[in-house]
Amino acid sequence: MIPSLRPKTPSRDDPVRGGGSGGLPAWALRVILWITLVVGATLCVACAPGATSARNLHKARHADAWDSRYPLTPSSPENFRLPVFHRIVFVVHADGDYAWHDAEGAGHDAGQEALRQAMETGARDSSGEVFIFHQKRDGVFYAWRAGRLLQRTGYRRTPRDFEAEANVLNAFEARSREVSPISWPLPSVFVYFGHEIPLSPRTHYSASRPGSVFSAQDFSRGVARLEEGSSRSSFGLIILSACYGGNPLLLRALLPANGSDRYVVASPAYLHLSYLDVSALKVTSAASPTLSNPYGSTLNVAALADSIARQSFHALEGRTQTEITVGVYDLRKARAFLESFPARAQGSQWKDCAQDSSFDAAAAAQGTTLYYRPPRFGPAAATPTRSAWQCLF
Numbered sequence: 018m019i020p021s022l023r024p025k026t027p028s029r030d031d032p033v034r035g036g037g038s039g040g041l042p043a044w045a046l047r048v049i050l051w052i053t054l055v056v057g058a059t060l061c062v063a064c065a066p067g068a069t070s071a072r073n074l075h076k077a078r079h080a081d082a083w084d085s086r087y088p089l090t091p092s093s094p095e096n097f098r099l100p101v102f103h104r105i106v107f108v109v110h111a112d113g114d115y116a117w118h119d120a121e122g123a124g125h126d127a128g129q130e131a132l133r134q135a136m137e138t139g140a141r142d143s144s145g146e147v148f149i150f151h152q153k154r155d156g157v158f159y160a161w162r163a164g165r166l167l168q169r170t171g172y173r174r175t176p177r178d179f180e181a182e183a184n185v186l187n188a189f190e191a192r193s194r195e196v197s198p199i200s201w202p203l204p205s206v207f208v209y210f211g212h213e214i215p216l217s218p219r220t221h222y223s224a225s226r227p228g229s230v231f232s233a234q235d236f237s238r239g240v241a242r243l244e245e246g247s248s249r250s251s252f253g254l255i256i257l258s259a260c261y262g263g264n265p266l267l268l269r270a271l272l273p274a275n276g277s278d279r280y281v282v283a284s285p286a287y288l289h290l291s292y293l294d295v296s297a298l299k300v301t302s303a304a305s306p307t308l309s310n311p312y313g314s315t316l317n318v319a320a321l322a323d324s325i326a327r328q329s330f331h332a333l334e335g336r337t338q339t340e341i342t343v344g345v346y347d348l349r350k351a352r353a354f355l356e357s358f359p360a361r362a363q364g365s366q367w368k369d370c371a372q373d374s375s376f377d378a379a380a381a382a383q384g385t386t387l388y389y390r391p392p393r394f395g396p397a398a399a400t401p402t403r404s405a406w407q408c409l410f
Contacts, residue, residue: 087136090165097196099163103145103204105298106243106252107135108182110152110211112223131210131258134295140164141299146203148189150182154225158185162193176229179239186243202250204318207240208295213260214267216363216409237270251275254318256325257283258293261367263344264407269355272348279348280322282329285387285407286342286367293343294332297324319347323386330388338393344405350384363409370408381406 090096111128132151139147139161147161152174160168168189175181212222214236222231244251251273261267262283273279282293298321326343333341348355354377370376385405392398 084169087140087159087166089169090167092167094196096162096165096167097193099165099197101144101146101163101203103206105138105142105145105147105206105208106186107138107147107149107208108152108179108210109135109149110209110223112152112154112225113212114224128210135159135208135210138295138298139166148186150185152223156181156185158182158189160189174226176226177239178231178235179242182239183242183245187245205244205250205252206254206256206298206318206321207243207252208256208258208298209236210258210293214257214262216264216266233267233270236267240271241274251277251279253277253279254322255279255281256293256295257281258288258295259283260288261285261407262288263342263346263405264367264409265355265358265370268346268348268351269358272352272355276349278318280318281346281348282322282326283344283346284342285344285369285405286340288342292329292333293325294329295325297321297328326386326388330390334390340392340397341388341390342403342405343388345386346405347384354380354383361408366410367407368410369403370406371404372410373408376404378404 109128109131111132115127115131116124132149135147135149135151136159139149139159141164142161143164145163147159149159149161151157151159154174156172156174158168158170158172159166170185172181172185214233215222215231216233218230218232218235220230221227223229240252240255255271262281263285268281268283271279271281284293322345326345330341330343333343357380359375370381371378381404387403387405389403391400
């Protein structure tokens with residue numbers, strides 16, 4: 018029998034009314050009520066936005082952990098004169114839901130894991146500049162030079178993609194070039210950790226600005242902003258740790274306008290934000306076989322791209338049962354295929370482009386290397402091969 022939820026009518030002897038022999042005086046009840054209201058109001062204020070709530074304490078603990086693990090180095094002229102031979106720019110988009118659970122049920126914050134990879138790269142790269150933009154509601158900028166953290170500062174994001182980040186980078190470089198001018202363009206790498214980049218304009222990409230529109234073209238323009246500058250070269254390598262990065266329309270938008278060489282490491286299929294392993298970037302140094310003399314030649318991006326793809330693939334093999342696809346795309350060799358890729362109506366389901374009867378497999382294979390393992394279960398488990406490209410059907 019379900020008990021009645023009708024409130025009980027207090028009797029004269031009910032202590033709440035204060036009329037019985039066990040009741041409290043009316044003035045005492047008023048004092049207790051007043052204290053309860055004051056304490057309750059205080060607790061409500063503490064939980065208001067911007068107050069020290071449990072979520073804000075969680076974020077503060079993360080911030081304190083990074084501050085204590087990677088203390089700032091004094092920004093003396095000597096530190097800005099440390100020789101550097103390449104540049105790596107990270108953008109970690111953490112303004113969204115990036116929580117996930119592993120096979121054992123343990124919870125993970127993928128945004129923090131991506132930031133960890135970026136910070137470890139900065140700390141261990143003894144011969145380059147590493148710039149990290151951690152995008153939340155607003156952003157945090159980290160500037161590393163030759164393994165030393167020279168700047169950590171907050172900045173306000175703007176509606177135009179990577180505009181604020183480009184301005185922050187310009188300001189830092191203007192300051193550093195006053196002390197240590199660089200007269201040659203440094204080989205550059207761009208690393209993006211984020212959600213699937215939509216092909217057509219779409220809202221709700223960033224949780225803090227749901228009305229802002231974002232698309233592959235917006236992303237491409239943002240990358241171009243980060244390339245602008247007298248001492249910057251085009252990104253010779255772009256690493257996309259995002260779902261469905263290996264699709265023709267996105268990579269066509271990333272073709273260099275000046276016709277220079279560019280490699281992209283991406284997954285044509287589903288890929289969680291934190292799953293590409295960029296640890297190969299951490300050991301890059303002047304003595305590394307992936308980096309030759311900067312005064313005479315450039316970063317060996319082809320070898321570096323293949324190393325990152327292979328390491329990512331092998332890391333995924335040990336922790337997932339689903340399909341694994343990590344591709345390396347030489348955009349110079351793939352340019353003809355990308356520029357001739359037909360415009361088509363965009364559906365809502367991602368599939369291997371080879372499922373389209375008009376797909377030119379021979380042309381699509383130019384300049385691509387795919388590391389692939391079918392899923393361990395389901396109908397696709399019997400698919401031994403696939404193309405390096407993903408399309409919307």
